[in-house]
Amino acid sequence: MVTLEDVARQAGVSLATASRVLNGSTRQVGADLRARVERAADELGYRANMAAQTLARGASNVIGIVVHDLTDPYFAALADGAMRAAAGEGLLVMVGTTHRDPEQEIAYVATMNAQRVRAVLLAGSRVSDPEVTGRLRRELDRYRASGGRVACVGQDLLGVDTVAPANYEGGAALARSLAGLGHIRFAVLAGPPHLMTARDRCAGFVDAVEELGLPGPRIVHGPFDRDGGYTAAAETGDATCVFAVNDVMAVGALASYRDRGVRVPDDVSVAGFDDIATLRDHVPALTTVRLPLADMGSRALELALASGETPTVDHVQGEVVLRESVRDVR
Amino acid sequence: MVTLEDVARQAGVSLATASRVLNGSTRQVGADLRARVERAADELGYRANMAAQTLARGASNVIGIVVHDLTDPYFAALADGAMRAAAGEGLLVMVGTTHRDPEQEIAYVATMNAQRVRAVLLAGSRVSDPEVTGRLRRELDRYRASGGRVACVGQDLLGVDTVAPANYEGGAALARSLAGLGHIRFAVLAGPPHLMTARDRCAGFVDAVEELGLPGPRIVHGPFDRDGGYTAAAETGDATCVFAVNDVMAVGALASYRDRGVRVPDDVSVAGFDDIATLRDHVPALTTVRLPLADMGSRALELALASGETPTVDHVQGEVVLRESVRDVR
DNA sequence: CAAGACTGGGCAACCGCTTTCCGGGGAGGT
DNA sequence: ACCTCCCCGGAAAGCGGTTGCCCAGTCTTG
Numbered sequence: 001m002v003t004l005e006d007v008a009r010q011a012g013v014s015l016a017t018a019s020r021v022l023n024g025s026t027r028q029v030g031a032d033l034r035a036r037v038e039r040a041a042d043e044l045g046y047r048a049n050m051a052a053q054t055l056a057r058g059a060s061n062v063i064g065i066v067v068h069d070l071t072d073p074y075f076a077a078l079a080d081g082a083m084r085a086a087a088g089e090g091l092l093v094m095v096g097t098t099h100r101d102p103e104q105e106i107a108y109v110a111t112m113n114a115q116r117v118r119a120v121l122l123a124g125s126r127v128s129d130p131e132v133t134g135r136l137r138r139e140l141d142r143y144r145a146s147g148g149r150v151a152c153v154g155q156d157l158l159g160v161d162t163v164a165p166a167n168y169e170g171g172a173a174l175a176r177s178l179a180g181l182g183h184i185r186f187a188v189l190a191g192p193p194h195l196m197t198a199r200d201r202c203a204g205f206v207d208a209v210e211e212l213g214l215p216g217p218r219i220v221h222g223p224f225d226r227d228g229g230y231t232a233a234a235e236t237g238d239a240t241c242v243f244a245v246n247d248v249m250a251v252g253a254l255a256s257y258r259d260r261g262v263r264v265p266d267d268v269s270v271a272g273f274d275d276i277a278t279l280r281d282h283v284p285a286l287t288t289v290r291l292p293l294a295d296m297g298s299r300a301l302e303l304a305l306a307s308g309e310t311p312t313v314d315h316v317q318g319e320v321v322l323r324e325s326v327r328d329v330r
Numbered sequence: 331m332v333t334l335e336d337v338a339r340q341a342g343v344s345l346a347t348a349s350r351v352l353n354g355s356t357r358q359v360g361a362d363l364r365a366r367v368e369r370a371a372d373e374l375g376y377r378a379n380m381a382a383q384t385l386a387r388g389a390s391n392v393i394g395i396v397v398h399d400l401t402d403p404y405f406a407a408l409a410d411g412a413m414r415a416a417a418g419e420g421l422l423v424m425v426g427t428t429h430r431d432p433e434q435e436i437a438y439v440a441t442m443n444a445q446r447v448r449a450v451l452l453a454g455s456r457v458s459d460p461e462v463t464g465r466l467r468r469e470l471d472r473y474r475a476s477g478g479r480v481a482c483v484g485q486d487l488l489g490v491d492t493v494a495p496a497n498y499e500g501g502a503a504l505a506r507s508l509a510g511l512g513h514i515r516f517a518v519l520a521g522p523p524h525l526m527t528a529r530d531r532c533a534g535f536v537d538a539v540e541e542l543g544l545p546g547p548r549i550v551h552g553p554f555d556r557d558g559g560y561t562a563a564a565e566t567g568d569a570t571c572v573f574a575v576n577d578v579m580a581v582g583a584l585a586s587y588r589d590r591g592v593r594v595p596d597d598v599s600v601a602g603f604d605d606i607a608t609l610r611d612h613v614p615a616l617t618t619v620r621l622p623l624a625d626m627g628s629r630a631l632e633l634a635l636a637s638g639e640t641p642t643v644d645h646v647q648g649e650v651v652l653r654e655s656v657r658d659v660r
Numbered sequence: 661c662a663a664g665a666c667t668g669g670g671c672a673a674c675c676g677c678t679t680t681c682c683g684g685g686g687a688g689g690t
Numbered sequence: 691a692c693c694t695c696c697c698c699g700g701a702a703a704g705c706g707g708t709t710g711c712c713c714a715g716t717c718t719t720g
Contacts (some may be wrong), residue, residue, distance in 0.1 A: 001676095004677060005677095016679080030698065033698090047444045049444065052381075076406050092441065116381055146331040226611070255611045281582070281584065282612065283612070331706095344670045357667095359668070360669085363669080378707075385676065386675055
């Protein structure tokens, strides 16, 4: 393993000079020495040891991103946005996948803290359990106490910079659009009761429906993924319009109806949430609420890096996109 | 920032003892001191500084994964498999996204080397340019010279442990299946000419078609993504069966045909490659060649960590999955 | 009961790099 | 010709841990 000392010796200069040449410094180094050092480094195949550099500088150039599930396009898009922004700042990215286990999320914050990453991004829904949230907050505080920066994409529950998708408002806007098409009997594939994102989207939808004087939607809980949507879709009763709280569940629901010979949108209309890019070619095209996921990811990184005294909360509005999976029944 | 020294002082023990208690060691520490140290660490909110630990131990617990594009479900699945395996080994993951730029890939290897990661996984197709491959190899050699381990998912071109999907054979098997259904005039949406994965799949398909004595398929080049498939599908002429070299392109092709009123599979049959999970509910269901992506990712990590003197090459066979996007024309 | 084998605690060297501080030499000013 | 200032090179003190080694005390064991 080639060290800076090897390079310095080979070039016949001091450690200090070699360091200044190779790893940047405010100080100048004479042209001849500089060339000698560079040549030596090249010949020896020197690569700076970042661990040593981080230790000496007291600051790393790594950020951490903690996501629930990278194979879920929602998180992939979010992470991609954040990673692009990070690359733009010359930062490396360490990714932790919790597979939806809140304990894992806490553990990852501790780990990222140990890594002394410059910032941590928490992507993904909070859960409603205040005990878990409390422990997460404590771990975050511990991290921030030693100079770490944190941002979160999701609910503003952690007292940190947050990019908060307007889940409630998005659900409500969608409900109003669907009611505007003449739908009256709704059902919601509501996901898990403890997941805030699912809850907020569902609540916005239900409240809006009720404000319009329509009968309250039938709520069907279940997992937050494709299979959850598939299963839950079997219990939507006589609803003419079904809202799945995310696109992946909506696609599951569509598959379920298809398998059971229920036509969409003729027999039942289906809408989702997120507007996942990979799903845009689905047939029938999915009505949904579009969220600018990549922007949200990069925005979260910006917030984290810039974070000042009082946390900033950015509310991101979704945009209802009507497509052929819902029918106009007026 | 709380250091081990702070903990040791607060607990009234030496640095060595505190280290042995908190960060593991073969040496025993008496129960009372151990308790004192643990309490002090907890009170102070101590987190070991991994940079220091890495430096002192001379080995980090981080691995690097370099992918082309995380929002492409192919890479997401691969990365997820590798990350699960890494988590099982107690390793952290640093992810680099090249956005399909080979120079970026080389740069990331250098960076991962600087980070002294335990292993680097290179996921994704090689390109046919030998100059670029040569530079990548040199960078990898430099990394391995200092004890780094490397594995690759893709073509066995780097002289490292490799998980090699049988792209050529998969393309050929698919061709034989499709010909078996009575198809005669084929077209291939072949992706970019320089991308080995695209090339191999295409070559396998073409060779198999010709071996069967059928007319050579029409080859349409274009980008490796959804839009590439969409555009290329406009030029498939009178082919009755179209092979897109990956699922994402195939979905683009399906969209193109739909937009132009060409019915699939009635007017034209379409097949892809990879069997992307997110796309399994597509309508019509896509005929494809299934690759066990998550397993390939975790396998690559295993290979890298275990890597011995001579590189191992694992060939992974794909499995043809016939679904409704192709028609039996016999 | 003495001697050797363990146990467990602490000192200090070291991991590889950054950066402060010091000093020598050349340029510019008077 | 002398002084000052600036420029640039090097010595050395950290950064926060790990670990080899020494040593005192306790446990066997003949």
